[in-house]
Amino acid sequence: MTAEAILDIQGLSKTYAARSSGTGTVALDGVDLQIRQGEIFALLGPNGAGKTTLIGAVCGLVRPTGGTIRAFGLDMKRDWRKARAKIGLVPQELSVDMFEHVLLSVNHSRGLFGFAPDPARIEDILRALSLWDKRHARISELSGGMKRRVLIAKALAHEPELLFLDEPTAGVDVELRRDMWRLIGELRQRGVTIILTTHYIEEAEEMADRVGVIDRGRLIVVDEKQALMARLGRTEAKVGLARPLQEVPPALARFPLQLVDDGNALLYRAGGEEGGQDRAVADLVKALVAADVEFRSFDVRQSSLEDIFVDLVERKPA
Amino acid sequence: MTFPVNLRAIWTIYKFELARTWRTLFQSIFTPVLTTSLYFVVFGSAIGGRMSEVGGVPYGAFIIPGLLLLTILAESTANASFGIYLPRFTGTIYELLSAPVGVAETLLGYVGAAATKSVILAVVILITARFFVDYTIIHPVLAAGFIVLIALAFSLFGFILGCWADGFEKLQVVPMLVLTPLTFLGGSFYSIDMLAGPWRTVALANPVVYLVNGLRWTFYGKADVNIAVAAGLTFAFLAVCIAVIAWIFRTGWRLRS
Numbered sequence: 001m002t003a004e005a006i007l008d009i010q011g012l013s014k015t016y017a018a019r020s021s022g023t024g025t026v027a028l029d030g031v032d033l034q035i036r037q038g039e040i041f042a043l044l045g046p047n048g049a050g051k052t053t054l055i056g057a058v059c060g061l062v063r064p065t066g067g068t069i070r071a072f073g074l075d076m077k078r079d080w081r082k083a084r085a086k087i088g089l090v091p092q093e094l095s096v097d098m099f100e101h102v103l104l105s106v107n108h109s110r111g112l113f114g115f116a117p118d119p120a121r122i123e124d125i126l127r128a129l130s131l132w133d134k135r136h137a138r139i140s141e142l143s144g145g146m147k148r149r150v151l152i153a154k155a156l157a158h159e160p161e162l163l164f165l166d167e168p169t170a171g172v173d174v175e176l177r178r179d180m181w182r183l184i185g186e187l188r189q190r191g192v193t194i195i196l197t198t199h200y201i202e203e204a205e206e207m208a209d210r211v212g213v214i215d216r217g218r219l220i221v222v223d224e225k226q227a228l229m230a231r232l233g234r235t236e237a238k239v240g241l242a243r244p245l246q247e248v249p250p251a252l253a254r255f256p257l258q259l260v261d262d263g264n265a266l267l268y269r270a271g272g273e274e275g276g277q278d279r280a281v282a283d284l285v286k287a288l289v290a291a292d293v294e295f296r297s298f299d300v301r302q303s304s305l306e307d308i309f310v311d312l313v314e315r316k317p318a
Numbered sequence: 319m320t321f322p323v324n325l326r327a328i329w330t331i332y333k334f335e336l337a338r339t340w341r342t343l344f345q346s347i348f349t350p351v352l353t354t355s356l357y358f359v360v361f362g363s364a365i366g367g368r369m370s371e372v373g374g375v376p377y378g379a380f381i382i383p384g385l386l387l388l389t390i391l392a393e394s395t396a397n398a399s400f401g402i403y404l405p406r407f408t409g410t411i412y413e414l415l416s417a418p419v420g421v422a423e424t425l426l427g428y429v430g431a432a433a434t435k436s437v438i439l440a441v442v443i444l445i446t447a448r449f450f451v452d453y454t455i456i457h458p459v460l461a462a463g464f465i466v467l468i469a470l471a472f473s474l475f476g477f478i479l480g481c482w483a484d485g486f487e488k489l490q491v492v493p494m495l496v497l498t499p500l501t502f503l504g505g506s507f508y509s510i511d512m513l514a515g516p517w518r519t520v521a522l523a524n525p526v527v528y529l530v531n532g533l534r535w536t537f538y539g540k541a542d543v544n545i546a547v548a549a550g551l552t553f554a555f556l557a558v559c560i561a562v563i564a565w566i567f568r569t570g571w572r573l574r575s
Contacts, residue, residue, distance in 0.1 A: 016575065056575070059412075059415075059416040060415050060416050060574070061412055061415050061416060061574060061575065062574060062575050063570050063574050063575070080418070081324065081418040081420070082418070084416060084417060084418040085418045087416070089412065089413075089416045091409070091412050093409050095408055095409030095410045095412060096408075096410065097408070097410055098408065099341070104337075108330055108334055109413060111326050111327065111329065111330030111333075112327050112330050112331070112413060112414065112417040112419060113327070113417050113418060114324040114325075114326045114327055114417075114418055115326070116326065154413065
C-alpha cells in the first residue's frame with residue numbers, strides 16, 4: 001500500500017450464493033486496487049462485469065466473501081462508521097423518495113451521515129446542480145435527469161472526501177452530461193477523490209486520470225489513461241492508391257502493410273508498443289514517395305480508448 | 319471525531335418516519351377514531367346493553383383495553399413494517415446501508431417512530447372512549463408503561479416483517495391472518511372465564527390473551543391471567559424480536575446482498 005492510497009482493496013472477492021443446488025455466481029474474483037488521493041478513477045467494464053458489486057462492497061451494500069478493504073487507512077470491517085462518514089455514493093438506479101421534497105431529502109441525507117444541518121452548504125450544493133429553484137418540488141414531479149441530480153446532491157450533502165458515481169450519466173441528455181462532467185471537475189478541484197463507472201468510454205477518456213478495466217469479476221488492466229492509450233493504442237493509416245497494386249512493393253516491406261479493397265488501398269496498422277507514433281507514419285509517407293507509389297488519399301486514425309477497451313474485453317477467452 | 323453511536327442519524331430517521339404520519343394526519347388519526355367509535359356503538363351499546371357487567375366492570379369499559387390493543391398491534395406492526403419495507407422496495411435503502419448507521423440507530427429511529435405513533439393513537443382512542451363510557455384507570459403509570467412496552471414490541475415485530483416481506487401482499491398477510499384473529503379471539507370482547515372448559519385452555523395458548531388481560535389489569539385491577547406472567551411474556555417477545563433483528567443486521571439477511 002502506498003502512502004497516498006485513499007482506498008486500498010486487497011483480494012476482494014464476492015460470490016453470490018446459488019439459489020438452488022449448483023455453484024454460486026462469482027461477481028468479484030480477487031480484486032486488488034489502490035486509489036490515490038484526489039484522482040478521478042474510471043472503472044470500465046461490460047454489463048455484469050462486477051463494477052456495481054465492487055462499489056457496493058466498499059460502500060456497505062454488498063458483503064464481500066473475501067479480501068480486505070481499507071479506506072482512509074481505516075479497516076472497513078472495524079472502523080466502518082468513521083470511514084463511511086467520508087464516503088458518498090450515487091447509485092446507478094434512480095432510487096429516490098418519490099413523495100419527498102428535494103430540500104428535505106437532501107437534508108435527510110446529511111443527517112443520516114451524522115452531520116449537523118448546514119443550510120448554506122446545502123444551498124451551494126443545490127445551486128451547483130441547478131436544483132435550487134426546484135428545492136420545494138416533490139421528487140416524483142422531476143424529470144429523470146433532475147432525479148439524478150437529486151441523487152448527486154444527496155451524496156454530496158455530507159461533503160464526502162471519496163465519491164462513488166455508478167454510471168452517473170446513464171440515460172441523461174448531452175447537456176446534463178456536460179454539466180455533470182463540469183461538476184466532477186469542480187469536485188476534483190476541491191480535493192474530492194472520485195471513482196466512477198461508466199459505459200461511455202468517451203467519459204473516461206475526457207475525465208479520468210487512471211482507468212481500470214474489469215471483466216468477469218477480474219481487474220484486467222489498471223493504468224494511467226495516457227500510458228494505457230500509448231501502450232495499447234494503435235495507429236491505422238489507409239493509403240488510397242491511384243492505381244491498384246498486385247502486391248505490397250518490396251521497398252515498403254519493413255512497414256506493417258497489407259493490401260485491401262482489391263488492391264486499391266494499402267492499410268498500415270501498428271499496435272501496442274509500435275502504435276501511436278507519428279514518426280513512423282511520416283516515414284511511411286516518405287517511403288511511399290521514394291518507391292514511386294502514387295496515392296490519392298491518406299487517412300490516419302489513432303485508436304480511441306473505446307477500441308482499446310473492446311480489444312481488452314474481447315481478447316479474454318470465455 | 320469518534321462515532322460511538324450516530325445520534326443525529328437516529329433523530330433523522332425518527333423525524334423522517336414521523337413526518338410520514340403528519341403528512342397523512344387525517345387517515346392516521348381519523349381512521350382509528352372512527353373504528354373505535356363503531357366498536358363502541360356495536361359492542362358497547364347494542365351488545366353491551368344486554369351484557370351489563372363482566373367481573374364487576376361495566377361491559378363498555380371492559381372492552382377498552384381490548385380495543386386499544388387492537389389498534390396498537392395493528393398500527394405498530396403496519397407502521398414499522400411499512401417504514402423499512404418502503405425503502406427496500408424503492409431502493410432508497412442504499413443510503414441507509416451506506417451511511418454510518420448501525421442496528422441500534424436504525425431500530426431506535428424506525429421502531430421509535432412507529433411506537434410513538436401507536437402511543438399517540440392510544441391516547442386518541444382513550445379520549446374517544448371517554449365520549450361513550452365512563453372509566454377510571456386504577457394504575458395509570460403501569461397502564462402507560464404497558465402500552466409503550468406493547469407498542470415497542472410490535473413495532474419490532476413489524477420491522478422484522480418489513481425485512482422479511484418481498485411484496486406488499488406479504489406485509490398484509492401476517493396482520494390480517496394472524497394478528498387480527500388472535501386479537502379477536504384473545505378476550506378483547508369477553509372474559510375467557512366465559513368460555514367452556516377445553517376452549518379456555520386453548521385460549522390460554524393465545525399470546526394476545528396475556529396482553530389484553532395484562533392491560534385490563536392495569537385498568538381495572540382484575541384480569542383472567544397474572545399480570546407478572548403477562549408482563550414477563552411481553553418482555554420475552556420484545557427480547558426475541560431484538561435478537562432476530564440483531565441477527566438480520568449481522569448477516570445482512572434481506573438487506574445486503
